[in-house]
Amino acid sequence: xxxxxxxxxxxxxxxxxxxxxxxxxxxxxxxxxxxxxxxxxxxxxxxxxxxxxxxxxxxxxxxxxxxxxxxxxxxxxxxxxxxxxxxxxxxxxxxxxxxxxxxxxxxxxxxxxxxxxxxxxxxxxxxxxxxxxxxxxxxxxxxxxxxxxxxxxxxxxxxxxxxxxxxxxxxxxxxxx
Amino acid sequence: xxxxxxxxxxxxxxxxxxxxxxxxxxxxxxxxxxxxxxxxxxxxxxxxxxxxxxxxxxxxxxxxxxxxxxxxxxxxxxxxxxxxxxxxxxxxxxxxxxxxxxxxxxxxxxxxxxxxxxxxxxxxxxxxxxxxxxxxxxxx
Amino acid sequence: xxxxxxxxxxxxxxxxxxxxxxxxxxxxxxxxxxxxxxxxxxxxxxxxxxxxxxxxxxxxxxxxxxxxxxxxxxxxxxxxxxxxxxxxxxxxxxxxxxxxxxxxxxxxxxxxxxxxxxxxxxxxxxxxxxxxxxxxxxxxxxxxxxxxxxxxxxxxxxxxxxxxxxxxxxxxxxxxxxxxxxxxxxxxxxxxxxxxxxxxxxxxxxxxxxxxxxxxxxxxxxxxxxxxxxxxxxxxxxxxxxxxxxxxxxxxxxxxxxxxxxxxxxxxxxxxxxxxxxxxxxxxxxxxxxxxxxxxxxxxxxxxxxxxxxxxxxxxxxxxxxxxxxxxxxxxxxxxxxxxxxxxxxxxxxxxxxxxxxxxxxxxxxxxxxxxxxxxxxxxxxxxxxxxxxxxxxxxxxxxxxxxxxxxxxxxxxxxxxxxxxxxxxxxxxxxxxxxxxxxxxxxxxxxxxxxxxxxxxxxxxxxxxxxxxxxxxxxxxxxxxxxxxxxxxxxxxxxxxxxxxxxxxxxxxxxxxxxxxxxxxxxxxxxxxxxxxxxxxxxxxxxxxxxxxxxxxxxxxxxxxxxxxxxxxxxxxxxxxxxxxxxxxxxxxxxxxxxxxxxxxxxxxxxxxxxxxxxxxxxxxxxxxxxxxxx
Numbered sequence: 038x039x040x041x042x043x044x045x046x047x048x049x050x051x052x053x054x055x056x057x058x059x060x061x062x063x064x065x066x067x068x069x070x071x072x073x074x075x076x077x078x079x080x081x082x083x084x085x086x087x088x089x090x091x092x093x094x095x096x097x098x099x100x101x102x103x104x105x106x107x108x109x110x111x112x113x114x115x116x117x118x119x120x121x122x123x124x125x126x127x128x129x130x131x132x133x134x135x136x137x138x139x140x141x142x143x144x145x146x147x148x149x150x151x152x153x154x155x156x157x158x159x160x161x162x163x164x165x166x167x168x169x170x171x172x173x174x175x176x177x178x179x180x181x182x183x184x185x186x187x188x189x190x191x192x193x194x195x196x197x198x199x200x201x202x203x204x205x206x207x208x209x210x211x212x213x214x
Numbered sequence: 215x216x217x218x219x220x221x222x223x224x225x226x227x228x229x230x231x232x233x234x235x236x237x238x239x240x241x242x243x244x245x246x247x248x249x250x251x252x253x254x255x256x257x258x259x260x261x262x263x264x265x266x267x268x269x270x271x272x273x274x275x276x277x278x279x280x281x282x283x284x285x286x287x288x289x290x291x292x293x294x295x296x297x298x299x300x301x302x303x304x305x306x307x308x309x310x311x312x313x314x315x316x317x318x319x320x321x322x323x324x325x326x327x328x329x330x331x332x333x334x335x336x337x338x339x340x341x342x343x344x345x346x347x348x349x350x351x352x353x354x
Numbered sequence: 355x356x357x358x359x360x361x362x363x364x365x366x367x368x369x370x371x372x373x374x375x376x377x378x379x380x381x382x383x384x385x386x387x388x389x390x391x392x393x394x395x396x397x398x399x400x401x402x403x404x405x406x407x408x409x410x411x412x413x414x415x416x417x418x419x420x421x422x423x424x425x426x427x428x429x430x431x432x433x434x435x436x437x438x439x440x441x442x443x444x445x446x447x448x449x450x451x452x453x454x455x456x457x458x459x460x461x462x463x464x465x466x467x468x469x470x471x472x473x474x475x476x477x478x479x480x481x482x483x484x485x486x487x488x489x490x491x492x493x494x495x496x497x498x499x500x501x502x503x504x505x506x507x508x509x510x511x512x513x514x515x516x517x518x519x520x521x522x523x524x525x526x527x528x529x530x531x532x533x534x535x536x537x538x539x540x541x542x543x544x545x546x547x548x549x550x551x552x553x554x555x556x557x558x559x560x561x562x563x564x565x566x567x568x569x570x571x572x573x574x575x576x577x578x579x580x581x582x583x584x585x586x587x588x589x590x591x592x593x594x595x596x597x598x599x600x601x602x603x604x605x606x607x608x609x610x611x612x613x614x615x616x617x618x619x620x621x622x623x624x625x626x627x628x629x630x631x632x633x634x635x636x637x638x639x640x641x642x643x644x645x646x647x648x649x650x651x652x653x654x655x656x657x658x659x660x661x662x663x664x665x666x667x668x669x670x671x672x673x674x675x676x677x678x679x680x681x682x683x684x685x686x687x688x689x690x691x692x693x694x695x696x697x698x699x700x701x702x703x704x705x706x707x708x709x710x711x712x713x714x715x716x717x718x719x720x721x722x723x724x725x726x727x728x729x730x731x732x733x734x735x736x737x738x739x740x741x742x743x744x745x746x747x748x749x750x751x752x753x754x755x756x757x758x759x760x761x762x763x764x765x766x767x768x769x770x771x772x773x774x775x776x777x778x779x780x781x782x783x784x785x786x787x788x789x790x791x792x793x794x795x796x797x798x799x800x801x802x803x804x805x806x807x808x809x810x811x812x813x814x815x816x817x818x819x820x821x822x823x824x825x826x827x828x829x830x831x832x833x834x835x836x837x838x839x840x841x842x843x844x845x846x847x848x849x850x851x852x853x854x855x856x857x858x859x860x861x862x863x864x865x866x867x868x869x870x871x872x873x874x875x876x877x878x879x880x881x882x883x884x885x886x887x888x889x890x891x892x893x894x895x896x897x898x899x900x901x902x903x904x905x906x907x908x909x910x911x912x913x914x915x916x917x918x919x920x921x922x923x924x925x926x927x928x929x930x931x932x933x934x935x936x937x938x939x940x941x942x943x944x945x946x947x948x949x950x951x952x953x954x955x956x957x958x959x960x961x962x963x964x965x966x967x968x969x970x971x972x973x974x975x976x977x978x979x980x981x982x983x984x985x986x
Contacts, residue, residue: 068732069731173280243863264734275582322727327739
């Protein structure tokens with residue numbers, strides 16, 4: 038019996054080391070969205086392009102789609118911009134913009150200079166819709182499937198690699214169906 | 215001309231002293247509340263909610279833009295009369311359990327809350343085994 | 355040139371430490387351990403000085419200097435920047451370990467050379483593994499060539515503070531000091547040294563390591579308080595917990611070694627705690643530098659380095675526990691101790707400390723376990739959990755400590771002291787409540803429990819109930835046991851500080867423009883004005899605050915600093931420190947014109963927390979020195 042007790046600490050720490058090793062090989066620096074498998078929340082916000090026009094959830098109707106959270110102050114958004122333009126030009130998927138806590142003037146100017154990949158952009162100056170979506174920075178991109186359900190959220194710039202690994206599979210499912 | 219400017223000067227001065235007095239009497243709260251219950255609830259919530267983007271700061275201790283936005287949101291909810299539980303659930307619905315410092319008591323976290331008890335039991339068992347093996351040795 | 359010299363010195367010490375580490379085990383040679391230890395120390399010291407020199411002359415061709423310094427950085431921060439990031443702080447760790455080893459070699463009076471040689475061997479191996487890690491993955495002397503930057507990135511602004519020059523060194527000394535009890539326990543198991551001898555060898559070093567850990571943690575708390583700008587002093591941050599866990603285990607170890615030395619009991623406790631305490635210290639290093647935990651303190655590193663550190667942890671902890679399981683030559687004897695003995699008191703104490711340490715460690719890594727188990731879901735385990743956990747332990751430990759010093763070895767003859775102790779506690783309790791009422795004109799029921807524990811601890815520390823023939827005998831007694839009494843008194847004072855600050859503190863957040871004021875906690879607080887100011891590497895907005903009552907007052911300054919090289923913004927709080935209450939102002943955001951938001955706070959008895967920590971530090975240090983002198 039004493040023998041078992043003597044080996045017990047060794048075994049316990051052995052387990053701890055295995056557990057710690059598994060943490061090292063796990064790669065996760067993003068907060069997973071809790072809105073996965075829920076539909077896009079209701080909202081009513083002005084459009085970026087036309088301040089008099091109000092956009093609602095029902096206006097997000099070309100599904101499946103991406104909702105991309107962007108702003109002129111966000112540097113990584115500039116990095117992903119060309120890829121968003123590519124998505125638009127190749128008609129891969131509709132991209133809706135959520136202009137997050139930004140100046141309308143600057144945002145419109147940017148779209149004019151660099152091109153507008155968005156079907157339209159929602160002007161969320163207070164960040165209220167962003168909070169409802171669980172957004173905590175820019176850029177972030179949500180994939181909405183054909184039923185209007187949020188399937189995944191990516192934090193950080195949307196690149197070819199991220200598209201292939203994270204979002205591409207949802208379009209494939211649709212194509213296979 | 216002189217009379218006019220004197221008139222303006224007198225009016226101006228009296229206004230400024232009036233406003234200075236007013237300001238001395240009430241300086242503005244950043245997050246004003248009518249009663250201490252709500253004020254304390256707000257302050258308490260800010261220490262119990264975590265900033266989603268920071269390196270482990272609470273909303274109280276962070277100046278990150280998202281922390282400020284969430285502070286405003288918490289303020290709005292507390293002003294509406296929501297309880298601590300309701301405010302926390304509102305944020306958990308959007309950001310997940312990550313945003314509260316107190317882990318939930320549910321499947322997946324039972325072992326966390328019961329851990330000290332578990333460790334205590336293990337220790338008692340080990341000590342008891344040890345003592346009994348000693349007395350067996352001394353008996354033989 | 356100098357960085358290369360430093361690099362070579364490190365490599366030389368690497369070879370020497372390997373030689374010293376293998377000598378007693380494989381070569382079985384009789385080594386001149388004193389000389390080797392001294393040479394190793396001088397080599398590492400030389401490397402450390404080479405790094406400091408590179409900082410002081412602004413040698414930005416050294417990558418580490420370029421990442422952590424700047425031409426305009428004040429000189430004393432250039433000096434401290436040596437340990438401002440991973441590579442340099444690792445070198446500090448290694449230097450500390452060498453200093454402890456030299457200390458042991460010189461001051462330990464053990465006659466058994468085989469025993470001392472194994473202690474030396476194990477320690478050298480640990481030093482070797484850290485040197486290996488440094489040279490191969492974290493070399494502070496790596497150069498940026500051929501294009502040398504003209505200026506550096508600057509030391510992280512939050513580190514540009516006086517506390518940064520003392521907090522890491524003390525803390526690292528504490529962490530690394532646990533190396534000696536570990537090495538001693540391994541040596542004890544392999545060399546067959548008598549329990550009384552190895553325990554008495556280990557106790558002074560454990561006390562000294564604990565002393566440094568205490569002051570290191572205390573300094574961290576004090577620094578966070580005035581630096582972070584919102585009045586908190588402990589956050590249950592993973593890195594803070596990573597220091598608290600070895601502290602708890604080292605305290606348990608000190609008491610266990612006492613029993614082993616005096617009564618030849620708790621041998622397995624002492625052996626295991628020696629291994630666990632060092633393991634916790636290594637684990638702390640791993641957690642902070644592997645990147646698996648999110649913390650303001652964490653070094654932003656890659657998992658490959660984490661893997662190496664995990665390897666070091668595994669080798670020494672599993673190695674030590676392997677020796678315990680299979681190669682332990684110490685035969686544990688059964689000796690009886692009754693339930694009314696000091697031994698049993700220590701047992702209770704250790705059970706509580708170890709369970710608390712394990713629980714805190716578990717809670718700290720639990721978010722990672724949960725994420726793995728639920729495939730990606732995340733939770734936070736923070737203050738509400740840890741405070742809930744520690745409360746019952748604090749109460750139980752407090753109750754045990756109160757009586758502990760009255761208990762006798764073997765059997766306590768009489769428990770009459772309990773009645774007197776209780777009476778004394780209540781006296782202190784009511785006196786304290788009276789004091790609090792006079793100071794704050796308020797009594798808060800939620801603080802009563804902790805204040806009672808404080809009173810119980812005070813009564814248990816001053817020991818007036820032991821029979822003394824005269825006052826001079828009592829004084830002589832106090833003198834003889836001054837280390838013990840100071841440390842236990844320190845715990846009492848710390849408990850009082852914690853209890854009062856959580857209940858009697860107040861805060862308000864408001865907007866002030868120049869000339870505007872408000873009444874807060876019986877005082878008039880007025881913003882005199884906002885001025886612009888400059889430091890050598892920052893610009894700032896200074897808020898001049900006047901706090902006054904009809905009896906007088908004081909002025910405070912709170913600053914918003916923007917550091918030029920990095921653009922980072924920090925807040926410096928204005929604090930009026932007081933023995934009973936701190937007045938705390940921190941500037942917030944610029945709202946419009948010269949109107950800013952401010953946070954005003956009063957923190958009652960907060961200094962007692964650090965006073966308590968200081969007393970614990972002093973007490974354990976004094977005990978340690980006394981024991982080392984007694985050994986001779």
